[in-house]
Amino acid sequence: MVIEVLFLSITLIIIIFSLHRRLGQNLPPGPRPWPIVGNMYQIRPNDFRLLAKWSHIYGPITSFQIGSSICISVSNPHLAKEVLKNHDQQLANRHRTIGIARFSRNGDDLTWVDYGPRFVKLKKLCGVELFSLKNLEAHRPTRENDVSIMIDSINEDYCGKVLVVNNCLKKTMFDIIASMIFGNSLASSNGDLELKAIMEAQFRAKISLGIVEEVWWLRWLSWLKDDENKWIQSRNHRFFQSVITHKKENQNCSTHQNNFSFLDALLSRREEYNLSDNTISGLLWDMVTVGIGTIVAALEWAMAELLINPTVQRKAQGELDRVIGEVMTESDIPNLPYLTCVVKETLRLHPPTPLMLPHQATTDLNIGSYGVPKGSRVYVNVWAIGHDPYAWKQPLVFRPERFLEEDVDIKGHDFRLLAFGSGRRMCPGAQLGMNMVSLMLGSLLHRFEWSLPEGFRAEEVDMVEMLGIVAYKKIPLEVVPTPRLPMHGSSKDG
Numbered sequence: 001m002v003i004e005v006l007f008l009s010i011t012l013i014i015i016i017f018s019l020h021r022r023l024g025q026n027l028p029p030g031p032r033p034w035p036i037v038g039n040m041y042q043i044r045p046n047d048f049r050l051l052a053k054w055s056h057i058y059g060p061i062t063s064f065q066i067g068s069s070i071c072i073s074v075s076n077p078h079l080a081k082e083v084l085k086n087h088d089q090q091l092a093n094r095h096r097t098i099g100i101a102r103f104s105r106n107g108d109d110l111t112w113v114d115y116g117p118r119f120v121k122l123k124k125l126c127g128v129e130l131f132s133l134k135n136l137e138a139h140r141p142t143r144e145n146d147v148s149i150m151i152d153s154i155n156e157d158y159c160g161k162v163l164v165v166n167n168c169l170k171k172t173m174f175d176i177i178a179s180m181i182f183g184n185s186l187a188s189s190n191g192d193l194e195l196k197a198i199m200e201a202q203f204r205a206k207i208s209l210g211i212v213e214e215v216w217w218l219r220w221l222s223w224l225k226d227d228e229n230k231w232i233q234s235r236n237h238r239f240f241q242s243v244i245t246h247k248k249e250n251q252n253c254s255t256h257q258n259n260f261s262f263l264d265a266l267l268s269r270r271e272e273y274n275l276s277d278n279t280i281s282g283l284l285w286d287m288v289t290v291g292i293g294t295i296v297a298a299l300e301w302a303m304a305e306l307l308i309n310p311t312v313q314r315k316a317q318g319e320l321d322r323v324i325g326e327v328m329t330e331s332d333i334p335n336l337p338y339l340t341c342v343v344k345e346t347l348r349l350h351p352p353t354p355l356m357l358p359h360q361a362t363t364d365l366n367i368g369s370y371g372v373p374k375g376s377r378v379y380v381n382v383w384a385i386g387h388d389p390y391a392w393k394q395p396l397v398f399r400p401e402r403f404l405e406e407d408v409d410i411k412g413h414d415f416r417l418l419a420f421g422s423g424r425r426m427c428p429g430a431q432l433g434m435n436m437v438s439l440m441l442g443s444l445l446h447r448f449e450w451s452l453p454e455g456f457r458a459e460e461v462d463m464v465e466m467l468g469i470v471a472y473k474k475i476p477l478e479v480v481p482t483p484r485l486p487m488h489g490s491s492k493d494g
């Protein structure tokens with residue numbers, strides 16, 4: 001009896017405390033949270049479509065509660081600018097779930113590190129050593145060659161047959177990013193197989209432990225549910241440690257410019273930037289996971305749209321035929337304005353990270369006329385902004401021509417098109433991302449006619465996303481390639 005009374009009193013105190021906290025804060029409107037669980041009974045993690053729906057009911061700035069945490073989502077360009085420009089610094093922290101904290105070594109990386117001097121240093125380091133134009137240019141031949149190998153293998157193995165497009169995109173993107181990040185060392189030691197297995201395991205693991213981690217006084221129970229993550233993390237840790245140790249032992253062998261990888265650069269600057277093996281592992285893991293996932297998702301959505309819209313496919317092919325000789329290279333991209341519009345239109349309707357990555361308030365602040373308490377998670381619903389009828393004419397129609405009529409910046413200056421974010425936490429891989437999506441899509445369209453498997457109609461292509469930080473197509477796209485041009489053995493080493 002005493003225990004029951006005690007339990008009831010504690011629950012009551014918690015409810016009164018959270019109600020009091022909520023009422024005093026002038027929060028934006030939103031669905032009514034339940035005691036303890038908040039709105040967890042209504043919304044799954046990363047459910048950007050539901051957040052867009054709520055914005056139609058409660059307005060473009062909405063608040064909701066996940067367990068004990070207050071969340072704010074904004075879904076128009078004006079409010080996105082408030083978050084990413086006017087309050088950029090106050091909102092530049094990241095929220096890390098227990099799963100993400102584990103994979104990011106508690107934020108000892110770039111993607112999940114808290115905002116502060118360490119973040120500024122790491123972002124600068126990655127900007128210089130991985131994403132600089134000089135570095136991108138040095139790795140360009142490898143990227144072009146890997147894309148040519150992909151085209152050749154589709155030609156040899158899949159002409160007239162059904163191809164699951166994201167399998168071949170994933171393989172090619174893995175090879176490209178792995179070569180930029182690790183140089184040749186991974187493939188030569190079979191490390192590529194282990195890394196792929198770890199990535200696959202992490203993809204399937206739960207990065208949110210649900211109520212156990214979202215209600216602060218239940219968090220001590222999370223160790224019960226976190227076993228799988230722990231196991232993958234220790235495998236991940238062992239893998240990166242062995243790659244780093246192997247590289248340190250053989251460091252003098254890879255100073256040739258073409259082989260000089262991101263890992264080589266990090267090792268050579270580890271004292272200057274105070275980089276532990278843990279931080280180096282975190283940075284390598286970031287680039288491999290974020291880099292591959294986003295590009296593959298963007299490409300699969302682009303291919304799906306082109307199958308549904310064959311006139312766009314033909315128009316893009318017409319432009320490619322006029323501009324490209326035998327094999328497309330990245331230097332052709334500036335001469336392919338329509339292809340660039342197709343890429344932008346894809347990223348407008350299908351941003352690979354529809355809620356970007358979660359930002360977190362480091363202080364109390366106001367957005368619009370509402371309060372955002374310190375510690376709130378803040379989501380910019382890029383997907384909703386891309387579908388906003390006040391920002392776009394006929395927003396649901398896939399019409400790349402809109403970007404010929406109006407040149408809309410995609411690198412963070414126009415708050416209608418935020419696939420790469422904007423401000424301090426903006427994607428450092430935006431240029432590489434645009435180059436890769438354009439090169440791969442252009443090469444696929446130049447070389448092949450794409451159609452649906454026999455018996456499928458365009459209206460039957462399912463355009464629903466799998467919920468996750470990266471929104472892949474839920475049902476993988478199946479396509480049938482038919483060659484358009486005679487093949488001339490396009491890979492440059494073949």
Ligand code: HEM
Nearest residue numbers: 111287290291294295356357419420421425426427429433
């Ligand atoms: C189409 C391709 C890509 C898209 C759409 C994309 C999108 C994004 C977005 C929306 C963010 C978060 C912005 C924010 O929270 O404010 C981000 C961050 C990031 N992206 Fe990308 N990305 C792409 C490609 C890449 C590539 C190729 C790499 C690396 C190889 C990369 C590495 C990163 C990293 C490290 C961050 C974290 C930056 C930070 O926290 O400061 N991304 N990306």
